[in-house]
Amino acid sequence: MINNLVKENIKSLVPYEVKECETVAKLDANENNNVDYLLNQKIAKALMGLKVNQYPDNDCCELRRILGKQVRLSPQQLMIGCGSDQIIALILQAFIGEGDKILVHTPTFGMYKISTQIVGGTTIEVPLGEDFAFDYYNFVKVMRKEEPKVVFLTNPNNPTGGVIPREQIIKIIEYSNGIVVIDEAYVEFYGETTMDLVNYYPNLIVLRTLSKGYGLAGARVGYAAASKELMGILYKVKPPYNVSNLSQLAAKVCLENKDVLDRVIQEIVAERDNIALQLSEIPDIKVYKSHGNFLLCRIGKAKEVYQYLAEHKVLVRYFGEEGPLKGCIRITIGTKEENQLVIKLLMEALGATKEIAV
Ligand SMILES: Cc1ncc(COP(=O)(O)O)c(C=O)c1O
Missing domain, CATH: 3.40.640.10 (Type I PLP-dependent aspartate aminotransferase-like (Major domain))
Incomplete structure (x- = not known):
């Protein structure tokens, strides 16, 4: 009965879904993982x-x-x-x-x-x-x-x-x-x-x-x-x-x-370009040039790779196997440790053995 009352344009909408799971590296939403400690301390002080x-x-x-x-x-x-x-x-x-x-x-x-x-x-x-x-x-x-x-x-x-x-x-x-x-x-x-x-x-x-x-x-x-x-x-x-x-x-x-944050942002930009280079050396990965704090990659076995990362509690964004983003995952640039973990897991998932210059 309720469904009959809903406006036509709302009926076909699906609620916005966000993956909630325990992670060691949350790299699915283009957040900035490099600043939390800094902001939390200052915000806590100001809250009083x-x-x-x-x-x-x-x-x-x-x-x-x-x-x-x-x-x-x-x-x-x-x-x-x-x-x-x-x-x-x-x-x-x-x-x-x-x-x-x-x-x-x-x-x-x-x-x-x-x-x-x-x-x-x-x-x-x-x-x-x-x-x-x-x-x-x-x-x-x-x-x-x-x-x-x-x-x-x-x-x-x-x-x-x-x-x-x-x-x-x-x-x-x-x-x-x-x-x-x-x-x-x-x-x-x-x-x-x-x-x-x-x-x-x-x-x-x-x-x-x-x-x-x-x-x-x-x-x-x-x-x-x-x-x-x-x-x-x-x-x-x-x-x-x-x-x-x-x-x-x-x-x-x-x-x-802002000054401190601007410095962190510059570090993320440098890290993004460095990680893009490292990823592009892994066979089977195509990395698109990015001006954001994330990298879009097209991967042969995107679904399996996404699942392998998730099993290791590393969350990235997977776009499914249809449409222009088929076979793509988007990886947010995280902390240096998180980024190296992603690269290691991607290489394991794809069975790549090539040495990558860091
Ligand atoms: C291009 C773009 N615009 C807007 C937003 C929304 O940002 P927020 O609502 O967190 O300010 C996002 C979030 O991912 C985004 O990617």
Whole structure:
């Protein structure tokens, strides 16, 4: 009986599933495993002054002030969300309804499509090209034909790690008759941003998160930057008190320790390139060039390899045996020890014996 009451667009959705298991290396969600001890100590110290009996600051004023200075925008051009996931959902709530379209490249982060289905919209997907390179000409062609209300560009892309040249992003923003969202969840590992374009394009939203580079996935803090006009619309759909005061405090500690975190991020970037080299020397593994804190690899026996790693309590992301990501696993760059463990297990699983220069 209950099923008859459910909205048509919700019926075919499957709940977001996360693998919960005991691990020695959790490398499946692009978290930052290199900073927890550092942040935990500082956050614990700062917690003593917190009034948890009171609702948090609804507008995250202090965080927006600190972030505004960092990204050179006024606080009115910023919104903090309970993860950037929440802001993706808010953008779609504000702009997409029954019959409206969004445009994405595929493969990419899955939440754009899921959140679009929830609000009754349709996702148009443009495949990436060879080796998952962004297919600019096809993308623009489809954009002109379909006239989507919202376009998502993920830069760097998850799960492929690829990037879109800045000139192409600018042209897409200029050619679009809708909103263009640049999701910069992994920007710290890439270095190039479009944040400076926010003041020039009133239809642009840049999305960021503290979950990845800044190692704060557990606190769920993301943010968006846009023109004041566009922000005014997003604030209409923001739920009250959407970011807890515990999370706001953790984010503040994180931003105050930006220098230390930036150093950790540089180490992860160097480690990523080193591990990519080591992996590419293992027969049967193709490693895609990545600008994130993860590596996408295509492996002959991906399922068996994934299971072998899981048996040894090492969790990576496996994408199944269908679609463009068939036979692919995504490995988050962890601590040096975790990374060496993955390489050792991969070699065991594939029976590779070749000596690898470390
Ligand atoms: C491209 C991209 N955008 C957004 C998110 C969501 O991040 P969060 O909700 O933790 O801020 C993720 C998480 O994996 C991601 O990969």
